[in-house]
Amino acid sequence: MTTRANTGERSGSFNPFRYLSAAAAGDIEAQRTIAERGIAHAVEHCDVLAAMDAAVFARLAAAHGMRDDQGRLLSILAIVGDLATEDEVDLRESLAAESLALISLLADDGEECADQFLLSIAEHSTPTAVELSKHLRAAMLDKGE
Amino acid sequence: MYQLAQSAQPDPMLAAPFRRAKPGLFGSRRKSPSKYLELPKGQDGQPVVPGPISGFGGGTWNLDGSQATAPDGASAMAQPSAQPSQNAGNFGMDNPAPSTGPLGGSMRQPFDYERALEVLRGDQRKPKAWQYALAAVGDALAMNSGYRPYAVQNLTAARNEQAQRQREAAAQVLGWQYNDYARNQEADLRAAAPFSSGRDRVQFDPATGQSRIIYDGAEDFQTYADELGLEPGSEEYFKAVEDYVLRSAGPSAYERDVQLDDHRTGNDAELERIRNGFRVGLEQLRQTNRRGMVDYRNANPAPPRSRRKASSNSVVTVKTPAEAERLPKGTRYRGPDGVVRER
Incomplete structure (x- = not known):
């Protein structure tokens, strides 16, 4: 079990x-x-x-x-x-970008909770993280077909 | 199928000789970034990534493999080796420069409370707003399947822990500051306490480093001179001071010594005069008494020792009147009655 x-x-x-x-x-x-x-x-x-x-x-x-x-x-x-420490800005932005990409995919999939918080999360993220999230979202959607 | 390890069993992961305090879940730190993540490429063929990417082993790396940021804990581990001996024993102190003087500079170098507070409160990681939102979404999705939500709880607990640590650090530093202030205050009060120097009460001012006499007590010689009613500064006053200090060697004592010696000398002279008078009187009395005494000398007077002729001036003593008749004419003789006659 x-x-x-x-x-x-x-x-x-x-x-x-x-x-x-x-x-x-x-x-x-x-x-x-x-x-x-x-x-x-x-x-x-x-x-x-x-x-x-x-x-x-x-x-x-x-x-x-x-x-x-x-x-x-x-x-x-x-x-x-x-x-992550405050000094690890790059790591934080990378995590924020991955999170944004995942939530955006969930929102696209009809998850209301994700759709509700997507804008808020994006507003509190750095422009760098938002820009990186776009590429990560594209990479997540890329199934290699 | 998959059972969790029981707590009673020895934990091989905890017993492993990890050289780092935070080795990760699998006990090793990977330094190379992921080589298999294919990112969209730009027109120049280079991946279009606005910033460094993070690896699973901690830290971030650039696309060329160079490390952009150190893994967690790397800075804390490298810091002691950077200056292994200079910072030893200088916790919380600014500029541990070699000090001079017997106190080692501790009295001149203030304690760096800001640095101590920073060390005590540690890394104040405050969850970002997007992390709360993300945790809320994650927990909401996980709750749908019956999982217990923990992300928001962990973030809140971490924030509370940081706040608690911040409060404790502030209270600790405040306690140090208060104790420091109290010790300084006590030291100042102790240093400023009046103390006796002779008959005076002296007070030291720690701020200026100067001492001042708050009560000028009269010395014994001053009391002696004042009680004599002498005017301070006068010659008699200082003479009295000398008398009190020098005692038997003082000027007044010397004068009295001289007077006493003169008096004794006068007494001695007077006594000698009296004694000499007695001696003269006694001799006179002795001479007087001798003059009337009939003794052998009187009865047998010494023969005349004069070189002159006896006939001219000599007196012949006769015992009887017949002897006087037989003397030549013109001879002086002394009769039995003592009277000198001439024949």
């Missing part, structure tokens, strides 16, 4: 390698587990690198197309942006 990670649990004993092979094989539950436990670990240790690792698996899980996984990815990106 698959057990979902609870972000409220203590992540000190979390071993991501246990789920790595399953996640690599495409198991969405393993990807979700690594993403959620990873972001919990990152928050607990203020480790931006762990947060970005968790974001990788959140991206994989979101790539399956489930709306909740996409929401989890947005939440993790928000936390990664918060963990």
